[in-house]
Structures are given as structure tokens and as C-alpha cells.
Amino acid sequence: MRYLLLICADESVEVSPEESSAVPWLEEVQRRGVRRDGSRLRPVSDATSVRLRGGEVVLSDGPFAETKEQIAGYDVIECEDLDEAIEVASKHPVATYGTIEVRPFWEE
């Protein structure tokens, strides 16, 4: 099963480099061979939201929804089941101060 991990955190909260370092986590998922893809993302101040309305492209500066936590990165993992995905997600450094949303891929 493939899952998308949406790494969500409040951008305004300062976190020490040790706390936010994903290096140990990346080493673990590498060793387990479960991570397929992933990246950190630039902050929402660099985001552009795109909509097509009445044939017109409508742009807005910023994320699609104003929320307390923003998507700060993503990872694609391939796991046996949700329990394994939860375990992998719970070890991500952001889980200690932000939220990891685990979403299964739409697979038919």
C-alpha cells in the first residue's frame, strides 16, 4: 500500500535544528526501504493557488486554505498496512510538534 505523508507544522513556531532534523528518520526509512519519494516544501508565502473559473485562470497568493498548520513537506511511503504507515509517520521529527496526515493512495 502506498501512503502520502503530509508533513504539517505551524510555520511561525521556531524549532531547533536538532528537533526538526529529518536525518535519523530518513536513515531509518532508507534502511527499511519504505520511502519512495518526498521533499521539504518552501513556506506558504511562496505558494500560489490556481483556479479556473468561467474559463478564466484565477490566481491567489498563498495556500488554498488558511489553517494554523501548513503543509511543510511530503513523503510517499510504501507499507504493508496502516499500522506500519502509522509507525513510520510517528517517528517523523515533525510528529513531535506538528501533525503528519497519513493518506492512502487511490488505488484500484
Add this chain to the structure above:
Amino acid sequence: MTPDVEAAVADAFRREWGRVVATLIRMTGDWDLAEECAQDAFALALERWPRDGVPRRPGAWLTTTARNRALDRLRRRATEAAKLQEKAVLTHTDEPDDDGDDDGVQDDRLRLIFTCCHPALSLEARVALTLRALAGLTTAEIARAFLVTEPTMAKRLVRAKGKIRHAAIPYRVPPAHLLPERTGGVLAVLYLLFNEGYAATAGADLVRHDLCAEAIRLARTLATLMPDEPETLGLLALMLLHHARRAARVDDAGDVVTLEHQDRARWDTSEIDEGLGLLGTALRHDRAGPYQLQAAIAACHATAADAADTDWAEIAQLYGRLGQLVPSAVVELNRAVAVAMAEGPAAGLALVEAVEASGALAGYHLLPATRADLLRRLERHAEAAAGYREALKLVATDAERRYLARRLAETTGQG
């Protein structure tokens, strides 16, 4: 149909539904198909058993019949996915064998209960799924029990089953490192189910009252499946010791009768005996958890001839241990009541005032009500009356309101 056969089918339904569904889910991986085929099997039993007689092992008959129905249905679907499922069903050969040694089947029910109570599902969904898949209640019955409409409950069940399938929630007993936490989750669902039923006053709503019986039945199943888990036994003991008091909890007018004033002759002695036996077995494991401690408290009440005869010092000590395991202001308030009984109202009042000072139970009617009761016993009537008035502003149920109003009238009459 003869009443005997009808009773045999009803009995088989209560005892075997969860087993049949659990096995079919393992074989097919399809919750809806499993429920449909289990239903088919029971419908066929109603048709066949009056004619052919009740099979020697009804559970095995039902599982085999449901399995054959699954094969029929999968063949008719004639899709690639269905062919794979059909193959999987055909290769499953672990039917229960003749000498009643059905550990494999029991494991299925354990798989089912852990999956229904998976923490990635909402608590509401866990409760609903457990009642549907394991206890065999219909969607309409579960909806009535939780005071929502049938379509709302149907949607909740569909969504939960969808998540199990799409997010790949595993159908299994969790591995050792997850087991303690997940077992706690299962027990919490069963206890919530019990309390939903217990909070409803007797006779006011029979469906809700039935929830207690379902919760006890499920806890009994779990206790059979996990005999070495003392908290499972503790929970079952706790439920039985509370349930034993149900007939004495409400008077003919529907008013709450406090433990102190209950007619103990109306307590169910067979449930008390069973509860005490289970608690004894659990405590021998020497791993007392919150359910065992609560059951031990209930046991102190259940074995006392009246309120005065109760071992309040022991109860106070048990609440103290409970509070160490699961710190809670409600537990501390209960400890205060026990201390008041053991050492006098002044000692209890000091503890109640400490809880009040912490602010943890602001807005909880039992806090001023307890303070008022202790003040009344200290003959500080004006302060007691103020406490009852405060509690009356916060109380939610009519029965409790009447109780407090009665107390207030007594206090002001004396004060």
C-alpha cells in the same frame, strides 16, 4: 416452526454471528460480503433446521453455509477480483474440527474485535462496528441505541468499513509491541458501550438498557479469548458488579436511589458471585490496572450488608491507587467521599475543598453536591443549602434534580 427450533436459531445467532462474520472476513477480506453471507446462513437455518433438525454443531454448519454462499456470490460477480477472492476462500481449509477445538475460529473473533476497535477509526465508528460485526445488531438497532437516525448510522458504518479497506487497516491481532495499548482501546470501547446503557435509567429505554447486556457478552467473549489479560477479567467483573445493582438503582417513581439507600436484597447475587470470582482470578496475576481497581471498589460495596458495614478505609485506599494509575479529579472526589465515610465528614471535606481549589471540576454538579452532603453531616446547614442550590443549577437529569431538591428542602427545613 416449533418454539424449540426458533429458540435454537436465536441462540445460535447470539453465540455464532460474530464467529461466522469474523471467519468470512478473513476468507474474503470483504466486510459487506461477510455480513450478507452470515445473514443468508441464518435465514437458511430458519428454513432448514425445522425440517432437518438442529445440526450437532450449529456454528460449524453456519460457517460452512456462509462460506458456500460467499463462493456462489463471488462466482456470480465473475470479475477478476472476485475470482481471486474465490480462490482465497477455496484455499482456506481451517474449518473447526470435530472435537470442538476451534482455536483458529476464536482467533478470527479476536482479529475482528481488534480491527473494529482500531484507533485510526473514530470512537463512534468503533462502537458501531463492534455492535454490527461482532454482536450482530442491525443498523436500525444501533441507531436507536445511540439516538441517531438510521441513515446517519448507516453512513457511519459504510465510512468505517471504507476506511478499513482503503487505508488497509490490518485484520489481525496486533503484534506484541502494540498489544497492551490496543487491548486498552478495545476495553475502553466495551466499557463505553456498557456505560451508555447503564446511564440510561431502568425501563426508560429498553434498547439502551440492552447495551449493558451486549457489553457484558462481548467482554465475556474477550475474557475467554484473552484469559491471561487481567484487565479483561477486571472489566468483565466491574460490569457484572455494577449490573447486579440495576434493579435497585431506580425506585418506582423513576428516581435515583443512591447506593447507601438501595435495597440490597434486590441485587443480583449470581452476578455478584461471578464478578467476585473473576476479580479474584484477575488479581492473582498481580498486575492490578484501572478496571481491576474499580471492580475491587465495586466488590467492597457488593459484599457489604449495608452502607455502615462497608469497608470505607479499603475503598479510600483503592481510590488512592486508582488515582496514581490514572490521575483524575473525579477519582479524587470519590476518594474524598470514601475518606469521609471512613474518617468522618471533616476529613472528606478537606479533600473536596482541595479538588475545588484545583478548578478541575468546575461546572460538575457532583462537586457542590458532595460538598453539600458533607456540610449537612457536619450540621453546617446554611452552607450545605448553598451547595445544593449550586448543584441544582448544574445538574442535567430530572431524576438527579429531584434528589437534590429533596436534600435542599431537608437542609433548609433544619437550617
